[in-house]
Amino acid sequence: MSSATEAAETKTMYLAEILAHHRADVAERKANADIAALQRDAAAHTPRGFAKALRAKAASEGIGVIAELKKASPSKGLIRADFHPAALAKELESAGAAVLSVLTDEKFFQGSLENLRLASAAVKIPCLRKDFMVDEFQVLEARANCADAILLIVAALTDAELLTLREAARRYGLDTLCEVHDAEELERAKALGCECIGVNSRDLRTFEVSMDRMCELGQHIPANVVRVAESGIRTRADVDRLIASGYEAFLIGESLMRNEHPGEGLKQLLASSF
Numbered sequence: 067m068s069s070a071t072e073a074a075e076t077k078t079m080y081l082a083e084i085l086a087h088h089r090a091d092v093a094e095r096k097a098n099a100d101i102a103a104l105q106r107d108a109a110a111h112t113p114r115g116f117a118k119a120l121r122a123k124a125a126s127e128g129i130g131v132i133a134e135l136k137k138a139s140p141s142k143g144l145i146r147a148d149f150h151p152a153a154l155a156k157e158l159e160s161a162g163a164a165v166l167s168v169l170t171d172e173k174f175f176q177g178s179l180e181n182l183r184l185a186s187a188a189v190k191i192p193c194l195r196k197d198f199m200v201d202e203f204q205v206l207e208a209r210a211n212c213a214d215a216i217l218l219i220v221a222a223l224t225d226a227e228l229l230t231l232r233e234a235a236r237r238y239g240l241d242t243l244c245e246v247h248d249a250e251e252l253e254r255a256k257a258l259g260c261e262c263i264g265v266n267s268r269d270l271r272t273f274e275v276s277m278d279r280m281c282e283l284g285q286h287i288p289a290n291v292v293r294v295a296e297s298g299i300r301t302r303a304d305v306d307r308l309i310a311s312g313y314e315a316f317l318i319g320e321s322l323m324r325n326e327h328p329g330e331g332l333k334q335l336l337a338s339s340f
């Protein structure tokens with residue numbers, strides 16, 4: 067076997083490895099959880115309409131940015147050492163983010179539910195719990211830690227699991243961002259009735275990023291959902307190309323987090339190139 071093939075196969079194992087970890091981790095947290103306390107915390111947070119805020123910003127300003135608080139990733143390792151969730155959240159809100167995405171995966175992204183709570187409490191704009199959702203229990207956790215929306219990754223879930231999680235999100239008053247990577251996954255997402263559909267240019271099985279693929283798929287997302295382009299977006303030229311392909315919202319993590327002043331980076335992206 068060539069070393070290139072070996073490298074590809076190693077990366078292909080990542081999504082399966084991440085999911086196996088989450089299934090075991092969630093089962094353990096759930097077995098030890100104080101459900102009544104989580105339900106009390108969940109009741110104390112009033113969800114802030116993630117899709118509505120994103121759509122409104124896109125309608126009024128042409129683009130809606132989901133600014134992601136991302137300390138590290140499996141593909142890039144440590145991205146930002148100087149990572150203070152509340153300060154970053156405030157800076158990105160002031161710079162014009164429509165909503166925030168906060169990674170809560172601890173093992174692979176160095177995120178946490180505490181980061182979500184801190185970021186959400188610091189801002190008025192809605193926050194997405196960005197994680198590998200595999201169990202309804204995580205939806206309760208999300209709301210209890212002040213999330214306004216959750217991510218559902220089609221590649222990670224069966225149709226029955228997707229439906230169960232989407233129903234749980236509705237019960238808890240949370241919006242859903244349904245993430246796809248190819249035409250078949252997009253058809254499955256359309257059937258689900260989520261408020262937002264995101265095309266991830268990053269193949270979670272191989273980590274390859276393809277802007278061309280994202281542009282092609284964008285034209286097939288119905289306009290009655292918020293159309294989100296995800297991953298690998300760095301410049302205003304990237305954003306303009308994606309707008310021409312039908313997108314109105316943009317999930318941006320690494321390029322903002324690598325900027326010493328993420329708010330300045332976001333302002334530059336939001337400034338029209340015309």
Ligand SMILES: O=C(O)c1ccccc1NCC(=O)[C@H](O)[C@H](O)COP(=O)(O)O
Nearest residue numbers: 139140141270296297298299318319320
């Ligand atoms: O970012 C990764 O390496 C990664 C690996 C495996 C699964 C998911 C991964 N990323 C999650 C995301 O979807 C991105 O954080 C998000 O779209 C922002 O992307 P970017 O602007 O490229 O940081």
